[in-house]
Amino acid sequence: MAHFPCAKEIDAKEVLKEKGLKSTPQRLAVLHVLHESTKYLSINNILDKTKEILPNTGLATIYRTLDVLADIGLISRVHFEDGCHTYAYSSDSHGHHIVCTKCNKIMDFAECPFEDYMENLSKRTGFKINNHFLQLFGECNECAGNAN
Amino acid sequence: MAHFPCAKEIDAKEVLKEKGLKSTPQRLAVLHVLHESTKYLSINNILDKTKEILPNTGLATIYRTLDVLADIGLISRVHFEDGCHTYAYSSDSHGHHIVCTKCNKIMDFAECPFEDYMENLSKRTGFKINNHFLQLFGECNECAGNAN
């Protein structure tokens, strides 16, 4: 709630406009919730936090909004080996995530180690590679430091 | 159906035994279905194909079996940017997949380009990286060659 709207949310209005989409309070609120969080959030996490800003927000709107924001690259879906459908803010359209498996903290890193590797792999496999999905799991410095 | 059981399925019996799990016809049939397929398969794909071998197989058994096989590394879950929960055979426990987005064909490649990169990234982010998830999307040689 602290600083709303912030620069990122003003940018978002531009992106929405470019795509011919409306800048609704619901969309900005959901984006704000994800932007403010250092952890990945489930659908229900997002609904609850969005309702703190806009109490009447409906669940269907959350689903629709997350699809819209993910499609235009303002947020990312976060996948886990045994189930997915959580979401996180994405600071960069080519952002990969590191997830702390202890406290759920999430960090995105923009640079990508794949550019070279791709061509090589393309040749060997015969696949024309268009896209990739990378996610790292581990422990953040706080959690790795703690004995618990 | 062609060659059942094949070498891979005999190996699977060993792995199940090591873990104290029973080698049931259902588990071997599901593994066979995934092993035989060149494409990733949804839960319902797997149920249908398993029923061709064991007609009474129940849906709950498919869910339970996929969890077991994935936990012991004989198969992998395949994730997509906008939804997941499909499955594929995994020839290697550190196997990453390339998925053809036109025909759903899937190929796993065992070698991993990350070993070096990890340490570097660990230092910069402060995360202790334990695990990673990588998947590539593109077009297989057949699909890339065809105009359609």
Add this chain to the structure above:
DNA sequence: CCTTAATTGAGAAACTTTCTCAATTATAAA
């Protein structure tokens, strides 16, 4: 063979996601 604990099938229950539609609202044109 027996025994025993693990596994299964079936359907119920719980949970998640999508759909429908009337009411509302952001936007741009007048």
Add this chain to the structure above:
DNA sequence: TTTATAATTGAGAAAGTTTCTCAATTAAGG
């Protein structure tokens, strides 16, 4: 400013997915 319009929303119903329960079955070891 108003006004017109198409996009978006909330609510609840519907559809779809996953998990649970439990009696019956069965794999595996003695």
